[in-house]
Amino acid sequence: MVEGFYVGIDGGGTKTRAVISKENGQVLAEVVTGPSNPNYYGLEKAAANIVESILKALNKVGADYRAAKILGCCCGLSGAGPKNRPKMHAEITLQLKAKGIVCQRLKVVSDTFLSWYSAFAGEDGIIIISGTGGIVYGRVGSNDMSSYLNIEKARLLRGGGFHIGLYAAKVLKVNTDSILRKVVEENFNSGKLWGKFSHRLDLSMIIQDILRCFDHPEMNFLKRSDVAELAKYVDIAAESGSPWAKRILKASSRQISVNVQYVANKLRISGQQFSVAVFGSVIKSMIVKRHLRSKLFAIEPFAKIQDPRYPPEVGALMIAIGNLYHDIS
Template sequence: MKKINVLGIDGGGTKTEAVLMDENYQILGSGKSGPSNYQSVGIEVAKNSIQSAIIQAVINSNSHQPISGICLGLAGVGRAEDFIVAEKFIQEIITNLPIKWDLQTHTTIICSDSNIALVGGIGDAVGVVVMAGTGSLIFGQNNQGLTKRVGGWGYLLGDEGGGYNIAIQGLQAALKSYDGRESPTTLITDFQTYLGLKNIEGLIEIVYRRGWNAKDVATLAPIVFAAANKEDKVAKKIIQGAIEELSKATKIVISTLFQPHEIFEVVTIGSVWRGMENFRSWFENSITAIAPTAQVIWPRHQPVYGAALLALKAVEDINSKFKIQNSKVTSH
C-alpha cells in the first residue's frame, strides 16, 4: 500500500489541535495552539493558530512524507458564506507553509466542528453526536449521507441544555428566590459561598462589572448540579429541563435521519454529561424509549482524530477511483 500522511485539525473557540496520521490510523505527530474561530478572534488570529498547530504536528512527527489530505473542522463555520471565507484563508495557509503537499481537489476538506466530533466520537460518519459543553448542539448523519443539525444557536439565542444555560437559570432562580418570586433554594448560599460573596447582591459586580462572558458563567453549572444532587427542588427543575431539551433535540435528529429498525450510535460529548450522576442515564432512558435500536456511548476518540479520519477517507476514495479507472483503461 502506498504510504499516506494526512492532517486533521480541530479549530475551536479556545484552542486548535492538529494531528498527522498515516494510512494505518497511527498518529505520527500532534500540535496545539490558540483559538481559531474566526468569528470571535478574526481571520489573522485564526490563521496563525492553525498554522502553528500544523507546523508542530509535522515537526513532531519527523516524517518527510508529503501531506496527501487535510480536514479542518472549524467552530464558527456553518453557513455558505462562512465556508467561502474559510476556504480563502485555508488556501493561504497551505500556500505559505513550507510543507510538502500532495493535495488533490477533493482531499482538502473544510467542515464544521460538529462533523469531526461525530466521526471522532463514533469512529464513523453515521450516527448522532450530542454536544453539551458551554453550549449545546446535536448533529447527525445517516447511511445515505443526509445530515440534520439542531441547536447551536449560541448562548443568547439558544444552547438549551448547555453549561451556560444551566448556570444562568441557576443564577436567575437564586435572585428570584431572594426577591421572593421563586421558591426557597440553597442556590443563594451555594453561589455566595463559591464566589466568596457577602450576599447574593454581589453577583451584580461579578457578572456585569467584571464583564463575565458565556464561558465564565458556564463554570457555575456544577453549583446547580450539586444543589440538584442534594434534592434542591429549584435546581432539580433546572436540570430536568436541560435533559428534556437535549432529549427533544436529539429525537428530532433521530426521527429525521433514521428508520425505527436502524441500528446506530449516539455519542455524548462535553462537560455537562459528567456534571451529575444520573444526568446521562436519564437522557439515555429518554432516547431508548423512542429509539430502542440506538446505543448511547461515550466518545471513542477526540474530534481532531475524527478530522484525520475524514481526510484519510477522502484520499483513499480518490486512490480507489484511480485504481478502478486504471483497470478499465488497461482492460480495453
C-alpha cells in the same frame, strides 16, 4: 527526501487540538494551541492558531516545516458554518503559504460533522454535543438533519452549558436557592469560577451581565464560554441537594431527548434501533446522564447510547488520510 505527513485538527472556542501521522494513521504527536472558532475570534486569529498547531506538530516529530509536506489536513471547527467554511479554507491556505508550509489537500468541515464522523466512522447514527452549546445531529446515508432546524425547540434551554448557565444566573438573581448560591459564591471567592474577572467585577455585576442575554445578543464583559463555566457548579449544587440546580439539569436532559427524537423523526428512524453517541462536558454530569437515559428510553426505547469510536482530532486525521468528503462539507 521530502517527508510527508497528515494532520487532523479539532478546533473549538477554548482550544485547538491537532494530531499528526504518516500514511499508516499511527498518531506520532498531539499538540494543543489557542481557540479557533472564527465567530468568536475572527478568521485571522482562528486560522493563526490552526497554523500554529500544524507547526507545533511538525516540530514535535522533529520535522523541518520548510522541508516537510502536509499531504492532507482536515480541520473540524466550531463556528465553521456554510458561510465561514470557504472563508476559513482561504485564510488557512493564505497563512500556510506565508509560512512556507506545503499543504497538498486542505479540508474544512464543521465540528458537528466531524463529531458525527468520529463517533461512527462514517456509519449511520445520531450524535449529541453538549459543551458550551448544545446540538443534536444525525446522518443516515446521504441524508442528514440538525436540531437547529427544530422550530419547536425551547427558545433558550437547548442542553448546552451556556444555556444552563443562563438559567442558573436567573435563579441567582432572585436568590431563591441557598445551596446554589453558596456553591457559586464559594468558588467565585476562591478564584475557581470567573477568577479572571474578580479584580474588576463582583459577582452581582457578572450575574447582571449574563442576564443581558435574555434581551440582547451580546454581553458587555463575558463570552458564551464564560457563562458555560457555571454549568459545572450547577452540577455540584445539584449533587448537594439544590432543587433549582436539579430542575435546570433535568430540563436540559429533557430538551436533549426531544431534539434526538426530532432528528430521528426527520431521518425516518424513530421507533427503530439506532445508535446515539455523546460529546461534551455537560454530558459528564451524572445527573444529566441519568435523566437523559431515562427520558430517551421513554420516547425512543430502541436508541442505543454508546461512546464515540474516536476522538474528533483522530476522526479528522482519518478524513485527511482517506481524502474523504469535500473540503466544505
